[in-house]
Amino acid sequence: GENVEQHPSTLSVQEGDSAVIKCTYSDSASNYFPWYKQELGKGPQLIIDIRSNVGEKKDQRIAVTLNKTAKHFSLHITETQPEDSAVYFCAAAQGTGGFKTIFGAGTRLFVKA
Amino acid sequence: EAGVTQFPSHSVIEKGQTVTLRCDPISGHDNLYWYRRVMGKEIKFLLHFVKESKQDESGMPNNRFLAERTGGTYSTLKVQPAELEDSGVYFCASSKQGYEQYFGPGTRLTVT
Numbered sequence: 001g002e003n004v005e006q007h008p009s010t011l012s013v014q015e016g017d018s019a020v021i022k023c024t025y026s027d028s029a030s031n032y033f034p035w036y037k038q039e040l041g042k043g044p045q046l047i048i049d050i051r052s053n054v055g056e057k058k059d060q061r062i063a064v065t066l067n068k069t070a071k072h073f074s075l076h077i078t079e080t081q082p083e084d085s086a087v088y089f090c091a092a093a094q095g096t097g098g099f100k101t102i103f104g105a106g107t108r109l110f111v112k113a
Numbered sequence: 114e115a116g117v118t119q120f121p122s123h124s125v126i127e128k129g130q131t132v133t134l135r136c137d138p139i140s141g142h143d144n145l146y147w148y149r150r151v152m153g154k155e156i157k158f159l160l161h162f163v164k165e166s167k168q169d170e171s172g173m174p175n176n177r178f179l180a181e182r183t184g185g186t187y188s189t190l191k192v193q194p195a196e197l198e199d200s201g202v203y204f205c206a207s208s209k210q211g212y213e214q215y216f217g218p219g220t221r222l223t224v225t
Contacts, residue, residue: 043117044156099161104155
C-alpha cells in the first residue's frame with residue numbers, strides 16, 4: 001500500500017525566513033496531494049493541494065511542488081509569521097474508487113518572533 | 114456553513130468499557146471518513162462512507178471497532194471493548210466530491 005515519508009519532524013525558523021517541508025510517496029497511482037495545518041486543539045485544516053497533472057501551485061505565501069518521476073512533493077512557506085507555527089501534514093490519495101488518504105507523520109513548525 | 118462536528122471532545126474510559134464517538138458531517142457531504150492519530154504519529158485512515166454505504170474499511174484495526182452511518186447523515190464509531198492501544202485522537206472528515214476533505218476537531222480518547 002501507499003507509504004508517505006515526511007521530513008523534518010521539527011523545524012524552527014526565524015520570523016520572515018522561509019520554511020520547506022518535504023515528503024515522498026511510494027505508490028505511483030496516487031494523484032492527489034493535500035497539505036494540512038493543525039493548530040493546537042483543532043482538526044487538520046486543508047491549506048493547499050496539488051494534483052498529479054500539475055507541477056507547482058502557489059497561494060500567497062504558500063507554494064507546493066510535485067515531482068511525479070521522483071515521487072516527492074514539498075511545501076514552501078515564505079515570509080513566515082508566528083501564526084504559521086503549527087503541525088503540518090502532507091498526504092497522498094488516489095481519486096479512483098474513493099479518496100483513502102495516507103498521511104505523513106507531521107512536521108512541527110516553530111516560527112520565532 | 115457549519116463545519117464538521119464531533120462529540121465528545123474528550124472521553125476517558127477504562128479498559129474493557131465501550132465508547133461511542135459521533136460525527137456530524139457538513140450538510141450535503143456524501144463522503145464521510147474516520148481517521149485516528151495515535152501517540153503523535155501519522156494520521157491513519159480507518160474507513161470511508163459514501164452516504165450510508167461503507168466504501169472502504171481497510172483501515173479498521175479489528176472487529177472491536179464498528180462504524181455506522183444510518184440514513185447517510187451522521188456517523189458513529191463504537192469501540193467495544195476498549196483496549197489501552199485504542200487511545201488517541203479520532204478525527205472525522207467529510208467531502209462533497211471526494212477531493213477536499215474537511216476535518217472535525219477530533220475526539221481525544223483515553224483508555225486507562
